[in-house]
Amino acid sequence: MIGFEASAVTQIFAGLIAAGLYAAAYLSFVRLMRFPRNWLPLSQWEVLTTGLLAVLAVAWVSLSPDGPDLINFTSLAISTGFIIAVFFIIAAPAIAFRPANGLVEVLARHAEHAGLWLLGPVLVAGWHVPNSKLLAMLVAAMAIELSWFLRQHWARRRLHPLNLSDCSVLEIQANGDLKAFRRRHGIRELVLSEGAVSWRGCGKNTPPCPFNLYVNRLGLNTAPCCREHMRDISHYVAACLRDMGAVHWLEGGSLLGAVRENGTLLDWEDDIDISVLLDGDMTWDRLASGLVERGARDGYHVDLFPNNGFVSVSFDAPKPWPFKWERNRLRGEIRVDIAVYRPAISHGEAVLERRSYKGDMPATEQGGYGVPQEIVLPTSTITFEGEKISCPNKPKEYLRVLYGDFEEVEYTYLDAVAAETRRQADLP
Incomplete structure (x- = not known):
C-alpha cells in the first residue's frame, strides 16, 4: 500500500513537471511572436530559449526509466507532433501579419478556438498511451487553449454604425451580397439587421478587430x-513624447493621411507611425522607460525592441503575468509604431538615420536608412484627427523621399484582387 501511494505521488509530481515545462515553453513561444507581429526578424536568443524549453518538455514525457527502453518512442512522437501542431496554430495570427498561404489564413481567422481542434487527438492519445506525464502535458495544453477561448469569447462589444464610405466599399468588395461575404470570410463583427449595417466594435478590454484580414486582404x-482608437492613441503618444521633451514627428502612412487626406487617417490605415530623434538628453533608455512608465499608468501596452530601434505602443491594456504575452495570439492590433532616428553623416550630407527600412527611404553609408536632416528639423506641426501634432519641417518633401509621387493612391498591402476592386470603388 505504501509503495502504491509513493508511486502515485511520484506520478503526480512527474506530471506537474511535464505540465510546467509545457507552460514555460508556451509562454516563451507566445512572447517570441511579438517579432513577426511587428514585421521584425526573430531574436535568435529567444528562439533558442523557446526551442530548449520545448525539447525539455518532450524529453521529460518521453523518458521511461522503469520500462524496457529508456525512451518511449510513442510518447516522443505524440508530444513532438502535438507541440509542433499547437505552436503552429498559435503562430498563425502573427505569421498572417504578412501575406500568408491558405492554411495559415484559416488558422488565423479561427485563432480564438483553433487550438481546441486538437482536443479529439488528445483524447485518443490519452486513452491509448499509458503515460501519465504525457497526459499531464496534454491536459495542461488543452486547459490553456480553453482558457484562451473563454477569455476571448466572453468579451463584450459595442455596435458602431458604418458610414457611407464604409458601406460603399463593403458593398463593392462583397459584390452586393453582404450575407454571403460575411459568411465566406467569417466576419463576425459585421451585423446585418432590417436593412441596417453595423459593426460590432472592439474596445479597450476586447480583442481588436482582425485588421490584416479585413483591411489588407479583403480591401475594406x-x-x-x-x-x-487610432485617433486616441496617436494623440496620447504624441502628448507623452511632448511631455518627455522628445523631438518627434508624424511618419509614413499617418503623415500621408495628414497631408493628402486633409488631416485624417487613410481609409485603410492599420497603424499609426511616429518617429523620435535620439540626440542629446533623449537616449533610448530614457525614451523606453518614460513610455513604459506612462503606459503602465494609463493602460497601454508598450513593447520594446532595442536591437531594432523600435517601440510599439498598443491600445490594449497591459495584462498581468502569465497572461501578459498572450496578446501576441491576437489577430489584429491597434498600435503606434515608434521608430527612432539618430543624427548621422552619409555621403557628406547630414541625415537622420533609422535601422529599419521605410518605403523608398535610401540606404546610408552606415547600413541604415535615412532622410536629409533639413527636411525634418526643426519640426513643424500639422492637423491630424482634430489635433495639432509634430511633423517634418517639409512634410511633402519627406513623403516624396518615402513614396515618390505620394499624391497617387497605391494599395501597397492589399491583396491583388481586393486592390483592383478597391481601386474601382475609389474612383471619383
Whole structure:
C-alpha cells in the first residue's frame, strides 16, 4: 500500500513537471511572436530559449526509466507532433501579419478556438498511451487553449454604425451580397439587421478587430471603432513624447493621411507611425522607460525592441503575468509604431538615420536608412484627427523621399484582387 501511494505521488509530481515545462515553453513561444507581429526578424536568443524549453518538455514525457527502453518512442512522437501542431496554430495570427498561404489564413481567422481542434487527438492519445506525464502535458495544453477561448469569447462589444464610405466599399468588395461575404470570410463583427449595417466594435478590454484580414486582404475600410482608437492613441503618444521633451514627428502612412487626406487617417490605415530623434538628453533608455512608465499608468501596452530601434505602443491594456504575452495570439492590433532616428553623416550630407527600412527611404553609408536632416528639423506641426501634432519641417518633401509621387493612391498591402476592386470603388 505504501509503495502504491509513493508511486502515485511520484506520478503526480512527474506530471506537474511535464505540465510546467509545457507552460514555460508556451509562454516563451507566445512572447517570441511579438517579432513577426511587428514585421521584425526573430531574436535568435529567444528562439533558442523557446526551442530548449520545448525539447525539455518532450524529453521529460518521453523518458521511461522503469520500462524496457529508456525512451518511449510513442510518447516522443505524440508530444513532438502535438507541440509542433499547437505552436503552429498559435503562430498563425502573427505569421498572417504578412501575406500568408491558405492554411495559415484559416488558422488565423479561427485563432480564438483553433487550438481546441486538437482536443479529439488528445483524447485518443490519452486513452491509448499509458503515460501519465504525457497526459499531464496534454491536459495542461488543452486547459490553456480553453482558457484562451473563454477569455476571448466572453468579451463584450459595442455596435458602431458604418458610414457611407464604409458601406460603399463593403458593398463593392462583397459584390452586393453582404450575407454571403460575411459568411465566406467569417466576419463576425459585421451585423446585418432590417436593412441596417453595423459593426460590432472592439474596445479597450476586447480583442481588436482582425485588421490584416479585413483591411489588407479583403480591401475594406478600417472599422469605425478602430479609427476611433487610432485617433486616441496617436494623440496620447504624441502628448507623452511632448511631455518627455522628445523631438518627434508624424511618419509614413499617418503623415500621408495628414497631408493628402486633409488631416485624417487613410481609409485603410492599420497603424499609426511616429518617429523620435535620439540626440542629446533623449537616449533610448530614457525614451523606453518614460513610455513604459506612462503606459503602465494609463493602460497601454508598450513593447520594446532595442536591437531594432523600435517601440510599439498598443491600445490594449497591459495584462498581468502569465497572461501578459498572450496578446501576441491576437489577430489584429491597434498600435503606434515608434521608430527612432539618430543624427548621422552619409555621403557628406547630414541625415537622420533609422535601422529599419521605410518605403523608398535610401540606404546610408552606415547600413541604415535615412532622410536629409533639413527636411525634418526643426519640426513643424500639422492637423491630424482634430489635433495639432509634430511633423517634418517639409512634410511633402519627406513623403516624396518615402513614396515618390505620394499624391497617387497605391494599395501597397492589399491583396491583388481586393486592390483592383478597391481601386474601382475609389474612383471619383
